[in-house]
Amino acid sequence: MYRVIWILAVIIASSSTGAELTLSIAQITGEDPLTVLSKKILRSAYKSIGVKVKFIKLPGERALALTNQGVIDGELFRKGGLANQYPNLIQVPYSYIGSSSVVFVKSKIFQVEGWESLRPYRIAVMVGYKVAEQNTKGFKVSFVDTPEQGFQMLAIDRVDIVIAPPVIGQSYVDRLGLKGIQMLLPPLQEAAMYHYLHKKHKTLLPKISAALQNMVENDSD
Structure with a gap:
């Protein structure tokens, strides 16, 4: 387990050496329609605020553990309220997809x-x-x-x-x-589903929340 964490940390660190911030986002399923749509929305929302994202497929419980540790930067989508169980996670307040x-x-x-x-x-x-x-x-x-x-x-x-x-x-x-x-x-x-970030990225919270809301509401017009 520790070797997995170390390898992931090296990969993620190597992607963040440039001027533009790149976030690692955990996805826990394959390329099903809901996941594909969620990734498209999230990638576009982050692009609008000048942030790149890359998605890493991980088993569900391991993804939460690594995001809570800060090895992974965020979760693609999860149910609301997980911050009570994983205190280092911040729930982006706008639900951008439902399930x-x-x-x-x-x-x-x-x-x-x-x-x-x-x-x-x-x-x-x-x-x-x-x-x-x-x-x-x-x-x-x-x-x-x-x-x-x-x-x-x-x-x-x-x-x-x-x-x-x-x-x-x-x-x-x-x-x-x-x-x-x-x-x-x-x-x-x-249930409404939410994007989560590790607390070290809390300054991004208002920007990404507004970007997600703008994307979803404009797309529905």
């Missing part, structure tokens, strides 16, 4: 009526997917490092359910060519 949590199943078709309706089933949850982790405590949960692992377990009936945002989950089903897997509605939960 929801839904259930994907193969053979266990049932009526989704909130988190408690999942209790009888075997569930795959990605490590670091905080809203799912917190709402399935005490359930039969298998933690996975990537959505791909969860859907592969679902395909061979090692779990009954995968919890994921709809566009992310469906993109993995399509990419892996999985048959017979479907998304159940309504969503378990809908």
Whole structure:
């Protein structure tokens, strides 16, 4: 673990030697539509205030740990309120993207009526997917490092359910060519998502918040 941190620190430091600031931003999923859109918005917002960004794919919990330590500069998107658990993180106050949590199943078709309706089933949850982790405590949960692992377990009936945002989950089903897997509605939960920065970059907070708001509101006109 310490070797990983050292290597990341060297890479990040080497990208910040120029005059223009470059931030390292953690992403915890692959190039699904939600992540691609989020990266596009965030990159453009930072460009408008003269800051470059580069994205580093990391497992969810490790990403939070490294960002909290200041090895990584920020998080692409997370649910609100994580600064209570990770005190070195600052939540950018403007939510620039939204997401929801839904259930994907193969053979266990049932009526989704909130988190408690999942209790009888075997569930795959990605490590670091905080809203799912917190709402399935005490359930039969298998933690996975990537959505791909969860859907592969679902395909061979090692779990009954995968919890994921709809566009992310469906993109993995399509990419892996999985048959017979479907998304159940309504969503378990809908949430605004936020960008986070390490506190050493707190001076950027008002600028990036305004830039994100300007981008999203202008795009919706």
